[in-house]
Amino acid sequence: MLTIKNLHVKLEDEDKQILRGIDLTVPAGEVHAVMGPNGSGKSTLSYVLAGRGGYEVTEGEAHLGDVDLLDIEPEERAAAGLFLAFQYPVEIPGVGNMTFLRTAVNAQRKARGEEELSAGEFLKVIRAKAKDLKIDAEMLKRPVNVGFSGGEKKRNEILQMAMLEPKMCILDETDSGLDVDAMKLVSEGVNALRDPNRGFLVITHYQRLLDHIKPDVVHIMAGGRIIKSGGPELAIEVEVNGYADILEGTS
Amino acid sequence: MVVDARKITTDERLAALTLPSGGGWLGAARKNALGRLQAVGLPTRRDEYWRYTNPAPFNRATPAQGAGGPGEDPFAGMDAYVITIDGDALDLPDGAPDGVEINTLSQAAEADIHWARDLYATLEAAGSRPVSRPFAMLNSAFATGGLAIRVTGPVARPIHIRTIGGTDPILHHLIKVDADASVTVLESGSAGARSNIVTEVDVADTAAFHHIRMQGPDATQQIDTHLFARLGRRATFKSFTLSANVQLTRNEAILEIVGDDASAHVGGAAFGRGDFHHDDTVFVTHGALNGESRQVFKKVLRDGATGVFQGKILVREGAQKTDGYQISQALLLDDDAQFLAKPELEIYADDVACSHGSTTGAIDETALFYLRSRGVPKRVATDLLVLSFMAEAVEEIADEDLRAHIGAVLADWLSRH
Structure with missing residues (x-):
C-alpha cells in the first residue's frame, strides 16, 4: 500500500537534514506504529x-499503490487515498x-470521476458516523474546530477520516492532549475503520495509544532513520526502558 | 499667473453639468449646495482624505468609459418590494408594504413634503464639517433623481432599490424612520459607468434602520457613495456593503449619534483583483450618552489591487459611556496588492471605551495545507479561507436569513471572480 524508499528530506530554507534515508512499507490491512524521541x-x-x-x-521516493506521492x-x-490526521487540527472561523x-x-x-453526493445523501452518512464518535449536530454546525476541546478536535479528525474513507491513514500523535476516555473513543473510531484494504501509520510518543490501536509492526525512529522494527512487544520495551537502550543498542 | 488646479477642475466639471429645473425648496437647496461646492472646490490628492484615493476619475467632466450592463440581481428570489431606477426613469410599482410612504425626489419637491425638505442636504451639510465632502455637495446640487422614503411603522418586507442603466447618474435618497418604526433597505445594481449616490437617513428615537448594499461584480464601474445618518435616542443603524471587483469605489459613511443609548454599526466586505481600488471612509460622531458604535471592514486583494480604510471615531465632550470599536483588516493574496489604513480616534470625554485595530496579512499556509490535505483544491481552499476571513464582517448583518443569503452570494461571486 504505502512504500517509502531511502527518503531523504531537508528543510527548504535551511541546510538542515531531517530525514536521512527512511525505508518503510505498510501493506494493506496492517497497522504500523512509528515511535521515537522528540526531534x-x-x-x-x-x-x-x-x-x-x-x-x-x-533523495528517495514514496508511493501509495502505483501513485508517486x-x-x-x-x-x-x-x-x-492518503489521509493525515493532524496533531494540531487547524481552526477555521466562519x-x-x-x-x-x-x-x-x-x-x-x-x-x-465519481458522482458528487447530494446534500441529503451527505447528511444521512455524516449523521450516522458522527453519532458513533459522539459528535452532536451542534458540533457539525460550528465553524471548523473553533472552540472545540482537544478531544473534540481529534474526534473531528477521525470523523473526517471516516467520511473520506482513505486507503492509507497517517495519524500524527493523535493521542496528544487526550484524556483516557477521549483516547478510548478516538481509538474505537480508528479501529472501526480497520479494513483488509486499508493501511495505517500511527505516529506516537507513547505506548498507551497502542494498547487501544493494536499495531502489527512497530518501528523506532531516531535521527531521521528507522533504527529498529519489530512486533508489538517493541512498544512495550520502549514503555519500560525508554528509548535510551534501543538507541545505544544500535549505535 | 498662478494656476489654481482645483478651480480649473471644479469649473470644468461644473460647466458640464446643468442645475435641474424646478423651484421650491429643492431648487433653493440645490443652489445652496452649489454655493458650498464652489467655496471648497473639488478635491485633489493633496487633500488629507484623498491622499490614498485619486479623485481624478470622479473629477472628470465625463466618465472615462461607457456604461456596463445592468448586472445580475444579487437579491433575486428574495421577497422584497423592488424599485428599479433605470437611468432617469423611476417608476414606483404598486404593492408597497405597509408602514412606508414612498415618493420620488421630484414628487417630494412638487408636493412640498416638509420632512423631505427638512432632511435634504441637511445631514450632508452637517457631515461636511470639519471635513468637506465635495462630491456629496455636487450630488445635492445636481441630483437627477432619487427617492423619499418615510417609514411610519415596522415594515415587514425589505425595500430593494435596484439602480441600473444611465451613464453618469447622480442620485439622492432621503429616508426618515419615525419613532418605533423599522425598515430594511437593500441596494443593488450597476448604474452607469460612474455613479454618485448620496443617502441621508434620519433614524428617530427607538427606530431601526437596516441597510445591505451590494456593489458589483462589475469590473468597469466607478462608484462614489455617501451615507449620512443621524441617530436619535435608542435608535439602531446597521449598514453592510459587499463589493466585488468594482474598478473604483469610494464609500463614505458619516454617522452622528445625537440621542442617548443609540447604536451605529457600519461594515463591509470587499474583494478585487488587478485594477481595483476600494476605499471605505467612515466618520462616526458620538454626541450623546452611552452610545455604541462598530466599524468592521474586511478586504481581500490580489494582483495589484488596492484597499483603503480611513475610519474615525469622534467622541464629543459629555458623550460619556461611549463604546466605540473599529477594525479594518486586509488579506493580501499576493505581494503586489496593498492596503492603506488610517484609523483615528478623537476623544473629548473621560469615561469612554474606544478601540481600533488594523491588520494586513497573507493567507494562513497551515490552514491552506489543512484544507488541501482533505482533498480541497487550492483555488477552492483559498476561497474558503477568504470566506473565513470575511465572516466577522458578514456577521454584522443582524437578520439571519439575509446573513445566510449574503454569505451564499459572497461564496458564489468568489467562485466566479
Whole structure:
C-alpha cells in the first residue's frame, strides 16, 4: 500500500537534514506504529507524505499503490487515498464544519470521476458516523474546530477520516492532549475503520495509544532513520526502558 | 499667473453639468449646495482624505468609459418590494408594504413634503464639517433623481432599490424612520459607468434602520457613495456593503449619534483583483450618552489591487459611556496588492471605551495545507479561507436569513471572480 524508499528530506530554507534515508512499507490491512524521541523526524515524515510546503526531498521516493506521492499536489494525494490526521487540527472561523466536510468529500469524488453526493445523501452518512464518535449536530454546525476541546478536535479528525474513507491513514500523535476516555473513543473510531484494504501509520510518543490501536509492526525512529522494527512487544520495551537502550543498542 | 488646479477642475466639471429645473425648496437647496461646492472646490490628492484615493476619475467632466450592463440581481428570489431606477426613469410599482410612504425626489419637491425638505442636504451639510465632502455637495446640487422614503411603522418586507442603466447618474435618497418604526433597505445594481449616490437617513428615537448594499461584480464601474445618518435616542443603524471587483469605489459613511443609548454599526466586505481600488471612509460622531458604535471592514486583494480604510471615531465632550470599536483588516493574496489604513480616534470625554485595530496579512499556509490535505483544491481552499476571513464582517448583518443569503452570494461571486 504505502512504500517509502531511502527518503531523504531537508528543510527548504535551511541546510538542515531531517530525514536521512527512511525505508518503510505498510501493506494493506496492517497497522504500523512509528515511535521515537522528540526531534527524530516522525512528524516531518507525515507532513512530507501529505505534501506540506517547507520541505525539500533530496533523495528517495514514496508511493501509495502505483501513485508517486512526491510528484503531486496535497489535494491529489488526498484524492489518491492518503489521509493525515493532524496533531494540531487547524481552526477555521466562519466556515461550518459540515460545509468543509461536504466540500472535501465532493472534491475528492469529483477528482476520482465519481458522482458528487447530494446534500441529503451527505447528511444521512455524516449523521450516522458522527453519532458513533459522539459528535452532536451542534458540533457539525460550528465553524471548523473553533472552540472545540482537544478531544473534540481529534474526534473531528477521525470523523473526517471516516467520511473520506482513505486507503492509507497517517495519524500524527493523535493521542496528544487526550484524556483516557477521549483516547478510548478516538481509538474505537480508528479501529472501526480497520479494513483488509486499508493501511495505517500511527505516529506516537507513547505506548498507551497502542494498547487501544493494536499495531502489527512497530518501528523506532531516531535521527531521521528507522533504527529498529519489530512486533508489538517493541512498544512495550520502549514503555519500560525508554528509548535510551534501543538507541545505544544500535549505535 | 498662478494656476489654481482645483478651480480649473471644479469649473470644468461644473460647466458640464446643468442645475435641474424646478423651484421650491429643492431648487433653493440645490443652489445652496452649489454655493458650498464652489467655496471648497473639488478635491485633489493633496487633500488629507484623498491622499490614498485619486479623485481624478470622479473629477472628470465625463466618465472615462461607457456604461456596463445592468448586472445580475444579487437579491433575486428574495421577497422584497423592488424599485428599479433605470437611468432617469423611476417608476414606483404598486404593492408597497405597509408602514412606508414612498415618493420620488421630484414628487417630494412638487408636493412640498416638509420632512423631505427638512432632511435634504441637511445631514450632508452637517457631515461636511470639519471635513468637506465635495462630491456629496455636487450630488445635492445636481441630483437627477432619487427617492423619499418615510417609514411610519415596522415594515415587514425589505425595500430593494435596484439602480441600473444611465451613464453618469447622480442620485439622492432621503429616508426618515419615525419613532418605533423599522425598515430594511437593500441596494443593488450597476448604474452607469460612474455613479454618485448620496443617502441621508434620519433614524428617530427607538427606530431601526437596516441597510445591505451590494456593489458589483462589475469590473468597469466607478462608484462614489455617501451615507449620512443621524441617530436619535435608542435608535439602531446597521449598514453592510459587499463589493466585488468594482474598478473604483469610494464609500463614505458619516454617522452622528445625537440621542442617548443609540447604536451605529457600519461594515463591509470587499474583494478585487488587478485594477481595483476600494476605499471605505467612515466618520462616526458620538454626541450623546452611552452610545455604541462598530466599524468592521474586511478586504481581500490580489494582483495589484488596492484597499483603503480611513475610519474615525469622534467622541464629543459629555458623550460619556461611549463604546466605540473599529477594525479594518486586509488579506493580501499576493505581494503586489496593498492596503492603506488610517484609523483615528478623537476623544473629548473621560469615561469612554474606544478601540481600533488594523491588520494586513497573507493567507494562513497551515490552514491552506489543512484544507488541501482533505482533498480541497487550492483555488477552492483559498476561497474558503477568504470566506473565513470575511465572516466577522458578514456577521454584522443582524437578520439571519439575509446573513445566510449574503454569505451564499459572497461564496458564489468568489467562485466566479
